[in-house]
Amino acid sequence: MLPTDLLLFRVKAGLVEPRRLKPTTLNLTLAETLIGTFEANVGKRRFELDEDLRTLEAGRQDFKVLRGLAHLLSNMGTFEAGSGVDPVLARERVFTLAQGVVPGRRQAAAVLEQAARSLSTDGEVSGEALQASLYADLPDQQTLVAFEPPAPLELIHRYDLAQAQGQLYRATELVITARRNEPARYKQLLKYLKFFGLMATVEGDASYGFSLTLDGPASLFSNTTRYGLGMAKFLPALLHVTKWDLSATLKPRKDLAWVDPGDTEWSFQLTSEDGYVSHYAPPSEHDSALESGFAERFAKLDTPWTLEREVDLVPVPGGVILPDFRLVNGDRSVLVEIVGYWRPEYLRKKFDLLRKAGRTDVIVCVSERLNLERAGVDPSDFGERLIWFKGVLNPKDVLALAEQYAVATG
Structure with missing residues (x-):
């Protein structure tokens, strides 16, 4: 999933076309470089990773592509407060002891040492370690403790799919035509519809296929995109259905300068032939x-x-x-x-x-x-x-x- 500001697309005659990355040598090299950057930052804090990423994007016209790929990679990593002391407890103890103390470097060091002694029974916490713990839970201070690197091509596939998913944030209606399919595919669709809290009206038959109509977030909840996120998360499950068409009616983005102010709705179309790749595990053939x-x-x-x-x-x-x-x-x-x-x-x-x-x-x-x-x-x-x-x-x-x-x- 990508935040709205990293979605890249164009609109031609009311039809939305998300940005896709071709698996060229240039794009694969970029993906490989970013993956390597994350691997090199395992054990380091997020601000250090961010500095490396800013160095990579310096002077690039396609910096939003780089940021989008990095955002997806961040979701594949695990960031934790890299400290032996709970940051909340550390702040509480230090700020309590600092009340009434005249500000100064020497006084601050004394407060830290006093707080460290009160938090340890055998001297295992030093003043320096306690100071490092004070804000270790803030996002930029968290440590990348684990990272599961994807293959460069897999990252590109994830990026393309995330761009398509992002178009569904503002959907007012989603219609899926699912034709005759391989075993267990329909059941997975229904499972994910329920899992993501989506409501569908079903029509059709097994010989010709089924039509599933989903009302979108813009028609149900004017002030939230939660339902739209559910639709977006549902899309990778749909990719496991072997033959389908998707048609979504979207609310136009009015926050973009290049958008025609006269547009009242956009259309977004996908089919099983468009070549998107799901990262969800395929369903088993039998449930029991x-x-x-x-x-x-x-x-x-x-x-x-x-x-x-x-x-x-x-x-x-x-x-x-x-x-x-x-x-x-x-x-x-x-x-x-x-x-x-x-x-x-x-x-x-x-x-x-x-x-x-x-x-x-x-x-x-x-x-x-x-x-x-x-x-x-x-x-x-x-x-x-x-x-x-x-x-x-x-x-x-x-x-x-x-x-x-x-x-x-x-």
Whole structure:
């Protein structure tokens, strides 16, 4: 993520185009130099690092690029108060003892020595060490204690993505069209939507894709960018979806002299073909051993049915269901939900959403190990579409119900 003053972009006919760095030798060398500067400053205080960075940017016309890259690298480092004494305690003790003392160099040294003795029992704290601790928690006095260096190309990818993320700070609406995707991608989208506190309206179907509409911060909270930051942090998760388009409506930046004062809104467009790279870990193919075991056993069957992993988003009032599997045979399909997780609140929410969906093409598979009665869940209204299993789920049992409850996909 980059602060607003380091976002570089242009606007052509109302369309925002973020600055991107080409992986040229010049840019890769700059990235490598900055990474090396941070590595050389491990164990030093932030003001020393800042001095080295100012030396690097001196005379450069692209100093904002350098600052942007350095900002991202700072987030990859760990800065701590490099002192053996808590700075808050040190200030409290020194300022208390200094009350009524006539200012002077000799008097100040005496106060420091007195405070140091009061803070140590065996003389391990000196006056000089205490003086160094007084403001060690201030940002420029903190020490870079650890740094995980990225590869130069990785840093450039992070920079490009951060420039794109920054455009979403002022979004009034965000529409994502997610087409047929690889397994587990939709589930990750929903997980990150929830994690970042984003609200989405979902429409569409598994055959043609889904449209997710998110209201932005400018339409909900006029005085805060918190929701916009959530949208920006969500973007790297979207990159793991294999086929998608993003369209955002932005509130124009009026603080920039070159912006047309007559602009009422800007548009920002991205697709899965734009070449941005996510730094979020890709999702695992299966969420549990139950699901992976079921998929493995199904693969051994000789059947005209095809098992698809998490390809269907089912909108329901108050949420979205993402069934674990979809079984497809020609133009007929049925959804499969495996319930093996035991937490009562999870079970209540799961069955409540399944009930609200009102879908008759969902087969619900429930482990006998679950105490649904204790969780306050009554699954009887799913009738014959309910499968109880002990230990492992037999794909043949699911296929038997699939023949009975599958519906035409067209």
